[in-house]
Amino acid sequence: MEEERISEHKSVIKMYDRLRSELIEEHDKIDRVYKRIxxxxxxxxxxxxxxxxxAFGDPDRRCQFCLQGVRCDLCSNGPCRANVATDRRGVCGMTGDGMAMRMMLLRNVMGTSTYQYHTExxxxxxxAIADGKTPFKITEPEKLKTFAQRLGVDVTGDINKIAKRFCDFxxxxxxxxxxxxxxxxxxxxxxxxxxxxKKLGIFPGGVHGEILLSTSSCLTNVDG
Structure with a gap:
């Protein structure tokens, strides 16, 4: 296990040495900025x-449990560490696989929330444009109509009314x-x-509802 880790570290160090060389030393502008700051x-x-x-040239000194995604500090019983091979679990009973999957889900939820914020x-x-409250105009009405029609929104009438129906939908x-x-x-x-x-019973609902379900499923003793 130790030999594997050292080998992994060497390959990681080599990769970051190359990246650092490309990003800093081989680009004069970046090098100048780096030296100045x-x-x-x-x-x-x-x-x-x-x-x-x-550190470049040194072994990876970060926590191996964190790197493998088998640690958790979501509740007051933690932080906990898990080991799949020995069935070492968190205080709540969460396995290493569960910890890794839960963190993956939470990261996806954060990404979903961010994209949803941008969308909203x-x-x-x-x-606001449709209500005439901005200096902007809808310059490509056919694109809006095409997308709205694809979603089943009524595309008859004034483009601003179509836009508001689309927003409502x-x-x-x-x-x-x-x-x-x-x-x-x-x-x-x-x-x-x-x-x-549909076969798996996971057809998505509304995005806000999905975020609620996902985050609430990740706390101690809920779906673990």
Whole structure:
């Protein structure tokens, strides 16, 4: 096990040596910036990365449990570490596989939340445009009509009215409960994927409901 880790470290170090060489030393502008911020005592991504334990040319000193995704500090019983090979579990009974999967889910939830925020800001802007509250205009109405029609939105009448109907539709779909199938997903997802989701009982609901279900499933003794 130790030999494998050393070998992994050597390959990682070699990779980062190459990256550091390409990103700093072979690019004069970046090199000048690096030297300047270093001289002025400003922190930078290379030095911060080294401070975390992976100094260039040194073995990886970061926590092996963290690197493998088998540690958890989500509740007051932690932090806990797990080992799949020896069936060492967290205080709550969570296995190493469960810890890794849970963190993957939470990271995806954070990504979903971020993209959803961007989407809602876009919808908010489109509604404001349709209401004449911004200096912007809908410059490609046919694109909006095509997308709205694909989702089953009425595309007759004034483009601003179509835009507002579109906003109403997507906002309603965003707010469906997790057990209420998303119309947007049903309209846009590949047929084979939808069939599989339905077979597995995981067809997506509204995005807010899915975020609620996912995060609530990750706390101690819920779905672990």
């Amino acid at each position: 270093e001289k002025e005592g400003i922190t930078n991504v290379w030095d911060r990365f080294a401070d975390q334990g992976l 800001q876009t919808v908010k802007t489109l509604r 997507v906002e309603k779909d965003f707010n469906r409960k997790y057990d209420e199938p998303s119309v947007i997903v049903d309209k846009l997802a590949p047929k084979e994927r939808k069939e599989l989701w």
